[in-house]
Amino acid sequence: MSEHQNTPTAVVYDIFTERSGDLIAWYTRLSDNATEPAEREQWWSKALQVRDTKRAIPAHDREQILAQLTRWTAELDVLKAAE
Template sequence: MTTPQSADPFANVPTALVYDTFTETANQLTARYTQLSDTASTPEERERWWQKVLELRTVKRAVPAADRDQLIAHVQGWKAELAGLKGDRG
């Protein structure tokens, strides 16, 4: 008998690899924010996106590498943010 697949995409993933995913997702989001800042049409828009880069950096540094629940929560939130920003000028 087969058990249903877990809804948790990280169920069988070691925490070290979850951390790697956390870092890579943060890097992707940082790159997107930076791109939006660099291509902003006004100084205010440029500053708004740059502040998001700085906020993301602060959050990334604050999450302990072994805190699996926080890592996963941020990965999921950041991936949703990235999906929402695809092709969006903000």
């Protein structure tokens, strides 16, 4: 994300953490509102995957943080557009 080019890595990591929380909350809501067990499990699995991905990326690995932040932002945009 070129918008974060001059932003300190610690701040980028905070944005990354916030974005993961936003996406987990969105997936959790979709899971809670699902009417079919398979759909509920699908959304819950996605929430856990985001949590696990966030935990796996070191706070100092700016390149990975930015790449994942880009993916999560795009995913949130798709989810919001579908609502």
